Amino acid sequence: MSVKPLDLSKLKVFPLSERHSLTRADEILIDPDSEPRPCPERLVPLIKDCAQSLLAARKRDAAVMLIYGAHLLRNGTAKILERMMEQKWLTHLATNGAGTIHDWEYAWFGASTESVEMNVGTGTFGTWHETATNIHLAIMAGALDGLGYGQALGRLIHEDGVTLPTVQALTDAIVASPSDPLTPARADLLQAIQQQGWATGRVTVEHRWKYASILAQAYRHGIPVTIHPGIGYDIISNHPVFNGAAIGRGAERDFKLFGGSVDQLDGGVVLSVGSAIMGPQVFEKSLSCVNNLRLQSGKSIVTGHRVYVVDLQDGGGWDWTQGEPPKTNPAYYLRFCKSYSRMGGAMQYLQCDNALFIHHLYKELLQLKA
Numbered sequence: 343m344s345v346k347p348l349d350l351s352k353l354k355v356f357p358l359s360e361r362h363s364l365t366r367a368d369e370i371l372i373d374p375d376s377e378p379r380p381c382p383e384r385l386v387p388l389i390k391d392c393a394q395s396l397l398a399a400r401k402r403d404a405a406v407m408l409i410y411g412a413h414l415l416r417n418g419t420a421k422i423l424e425r426m427m428e429q430k431w432l433t434h435l436a437t438n439g440a441g442t443i444h445d446w447e448y449a450w451f452g453a454s455t456e457s458v459e460m461n462v463g464t465g466t467f468g469t470w471h472e473t474a475t476n477i478h479l480a481i482m483a484g485a486l487d488g489l490g491y492g493q494a495l496g497r498l499i500h501e502d503g504v505t506l507p508t509v510q511a512l513t514d515a516i517v518a519s520p521s522d523p524l525t526p527a528r529a530d531l532l533q534a535i536q537q538q539g540w541a542t543g544r545v546t547v548e549h550r551w552k553y554a555s556i557l558a559q560a561y562r563h564g565i566p567v568t569i570h571p572g573i574g575y576d577i578i579s580n581h582p583v584f585n586g587a588a589i590g591r592g593a594e595r596d597f598k599l600f601g602g603s604v605d606q607l608d609g610g611v612v613l614s615v616g617s618a619i620m621g622p623q624v625f626e627k628s629l630s631c632v633n634n635l636r637l638q639s640g641k642s643i644v645t646g647h648r649v650y651v652v653d654l655q656d657g658g659g660w661d662w663t664q665g666e667p668p669k670t671n672p673a674y675y676l677r678f679c680k681s682y683s684r685m686g687g688a689m690q691y692l693q694c695d696n697a698l699f700i701h702h703l704y705k706e707l708l709q710l711k712a
Contacts, residue, residue: 351537351582355471363453367554370418374425378701381694388650388692389699393706395648396431396611404610404647405433405603409625410696411616412440415448415556416455417697422704424559431707434603435492435560436596438620439571439589442495442557443578446477449499449555450547468577475538476547478583479504481592482534485527490599491569491592496561503546509535530588538583566603568596570624601628605636609646614682616653616696622681629685647687652699653678657691 381389399406408423415437426432437445447454450472461467477495483504484494498504507515512532516525534540552558560567571593573579573586604625614621633643658673666683667673674680682689692699 350579350584353469353580353582354465355469355474355581356466358447358451358470358472361456361466361470363447363451364455364457365416366453367448367551368452370416371421371554372418372697372701374422374704378705379698381698381702385692385694385699385702388690389702389706391690392611392613392650392692393703393710395650396613396703397707397710399610399648400431400433402609404608405606406431406611406613407434407436407603407607408432408613408615409436409617409621410441410614411618411620412438412444413616414696414700415441415444417695419697419700420448420554420556420559422700423556424553424563426704426707427559427563427565429707429711432565433606434600435556435565435567436600436621436624437492437556437567437569438617439569439576439578442477442491442569442571443473443576445555445557446495446499447473449549449552449558450476452551452554468580470577471581474578474581474583477578478534478581478585478588479506479540479545479547481588482527482531482585485588485591486524486531488595489592490595491571491589492557492567492596493561494592495569496555496557496567498547499549499552499555499558500561502548502552503544505544506531506535506540506542508542526587527591530585530591534583534585566599568600569593570596570600570620597624597628600624601631604628604644605632607644607647610648612647612649612682614649614651614678615699618653618655618678622678626681626685643686645686647685649682649685649687649689650692651678651682651689652692652694652696654693654695656693662689662691 396406444454458467480495480498481491512528516528557567657679658676660667660673662679662683666680679691
């Protein structure tokens with residue numbers, strides 16, 4: 343073949359301090375006690391219905407899963423979501439790789455987001471040393487403790503670092519038991535320590551803005567948070583430390599953990615907020631796995647759940663409560679509506695700004711609880 347793969351070990355990376363960041367944590371965070379901006383009147387009954395369904399689900403101990411895109415974090419909802427986690431109104435959170443990158447950068451650097459257009463041309467888009475290094479550090483250390491991508495990164499932020507075994511300890515464990523399930527994870531970490539010059543023992547990474555991190559708050563409250571990335575989708579690929587096996591290992595565990603929550607979804611609620619592709623794609627595969635295992639054991643498939651999909655697009659002008667449109671209708675190709683409409687239960691689509699929806703939902707839950 344005339345095409346050769348890139349040698350990413352030769353990438354030149356830069357400190358975050360040299361990047362022009364477009365958003366700052368303390369400027370975007372919404373005060374949960376503040377009054378939300380008005381929302382369209384047509385959405386008021388739908389948000390009330392969502393809040394009622396959520397509280398009913400928790401009363402019957404059913405799952406309430408929030409599946410969100412990175413913009414929900416970037417729009418400043420971290421403190422509101424922390425309040426909802428504290429009240430046990432959410433039992434599972436899930437996001438994509440971008441959601442973790444902004445999350446970690448806000449928590450450690452206090453700022454995030456860059457100009458893709460400007461930085462791709464200079465070869466600097468995503469080539470930020472601390473971001474890729476620390477996310478890989480978290481994932482690789484977490485794998486040795488059986489943690490997936492989400493919980494591992496949440497732990498790093500919440501605990502301000504990780505503890506790495508020595509080179510000798512890793513080598514001895516690999517040699518002693520090469521077929522151990524942890525051997526691949528140990529080998530990946532060993533290679534990173536040697537190639538990246540990582541110190542072993544306690545590695546301190548102070549996160550001065552951890553209150554801006556959804557992942558850290560989920561870890562603190564003991565709520566599962568799962569990450570569903572694509573290999574090559576995220577800027578942590580733009581660094582010599584990039585390890586698709588480590589990312590995939592963490593994401594594999596998270597997909598299985600996501601399925602564990604789907605298995606608790608009878609009579610529960612799914613909130614898919616600003617996740618046009620990842621959310622519906624992961625959910626439909628996971629639900630199929632759960633139903634497959636249930637049917638093998640003589641159980642019924644997941645039923646009685648309600649799905650609330652929130653996005654800025656107009657839903658194709660289609661009433662999704664009436665089922666999906668024909669293939670000749672452009673609305674048929676809106677994945678974030680179509681997939682969820684096929685998942686049983688009842689689906690409602692709310693065309694709304696994601697932070698506005700979360701803020702109003704939180705206020706409605708407080709009123710219902712009072």
